[in-house]
Amino acid sequence: MSFAVKFWGVRGSIACPSPQHIEYGGNTSCIEIKADDHRLILDAGTGIRCLGQDLLKAGHKNSHLLLTHTHWDHINGFPFFTPAYIPGNSFHVMAGHLMDVGGIRQVLASQMANPTFPVPLEVMQASLTFEDFRGGEDFSFNNGIRVFTKPLNHPNGATGYRIEYNGKAICYVTDTEHVIGAPDQNVLALIEGADLVIYDTTYSDETFKEKIGWGHSTWQEGIRVCQQANVKRLALFHHDPEHTDDMMTEIEKLAVEKWDKVFAAKELMTIEV
Template sequence: MREKKLKITFWGVRGSRPVPGRETSVYGGNTPCVAVEAGETLIILDAGTGICNLGNHLVGTRKKVKAHLFITHTHWDHIQGFPFFTPAYLPANELYLYGPNNLDRSFADLMRGQMVFPHFPVRFEELKAKIHLNDIFSGDRLEIEEGLFISTAQNNHPGGGLSYRIDYRGRSCCYLTDTEHYSCIDAYLKNLAQGADVIIYDSNFTDAEYEGTSGYNTKIGWGHSTWQEGIKLARASGVSQLIFFHHATHRTDEELFQIEKEAKVIFQNCQAAAEGKSIIL
């Protein structure tokens, strides 16, 4: 019998660029990558620098890697780790890649485009794994394995992008990152997240940073949201658990700890995503 649990593990939780160092050692400095194990099926969300360590872990623990990799959008911080994803170089492995097209370029063209000379010495076509590249669109619902569904919604982000929902045997999680909130709750994200067990939400800014108060320059129009807006969406969608994600490059471990402390007063079941931590549903 197939395992019914969803196991979510964070391999990269930072936005924009990697920020290694003493002040980010607790929550981590790698760019976005989340692994979701749905029974025996491996789903990977985004391919930031966190996917490098995930790849090494997979090669060390599995004889053969079969994975479904869903990309929110092809900004660098969400794909920059893929050329260093070790399983892609091994012929026994099979990878299914999904992502949105952009500017009349297919997702396949966008992924191949970062692995070209003189920017990178290995061409995408030289990867040894069996790789399937698929365009995916807002409103799609895919059954990638029996009883395992992936649904999508459009993000409010420069150049566009997608949020994802994973449903597996009565358990569900949503990955809502690189999306800017509106003055009212985003109906598409609310519908996608409705009743989910957990949402992983773009919390790059605080409200003060976003609005440009308390001495900050406004971040309106940058395509990112705040942890406070994440709480609003979680409540509106009837979500059980909220994970703050896509931490700003300047955000220290101490600041994230304080955000968690403040947020729990308003929404008890929340936390800031940290590399290496897992959630089991």
């Protein structure tokens, strides 16, 4: 039984296609979790376009799309997700922060409405199901996948996910802002004992104080909470677009010096748990 994550977009804020962003990648947040034949998609940043092409080649027609939140960098790839335009395909789209403000379908439809996009959501011919829940609710899928959620500290709200399958756990915790000196209890509860945590490490402790209120965390805080929660491995994620390949390599080096269970996520990297 296989359980793995593949990174299709690891950047935050805005895509950055440039010669200085090749090794780690320039697409925004999108990861794919493979649990044997089932695939979960988490977030629909620009990385989902290439994921969509991969699904077409594999002939994969059905997936759940779980969204952490709906800031642009996490949804602006959705209109370019080709499998959603193909009749016979089926996608179940879920979000945990919009129940009281119109719901996920409305947000995605608004993104594709005039005058900001040429074709409406209704052009997508796949069977699309939209479901809103509240962060903190848990649910299961028919093939033994269990999903646990927690609300995160982010402007307009966000949801963290813990995906369990065959006795293993992968956690996706972005975008979230910590409070200095007070580990987030929602995060700690969500990631306890996980095999892999993908965590928002946009900033460092040195730059964080200037960005309080922006909704992101640091690589040092990622290490602190993962060590406290007995996590096996930590993936640095949601890289600042200003962080070039050379800068990311240095950040990863500094992080590994503090804890050898850390690595920086790279586009197209696959990790088995």
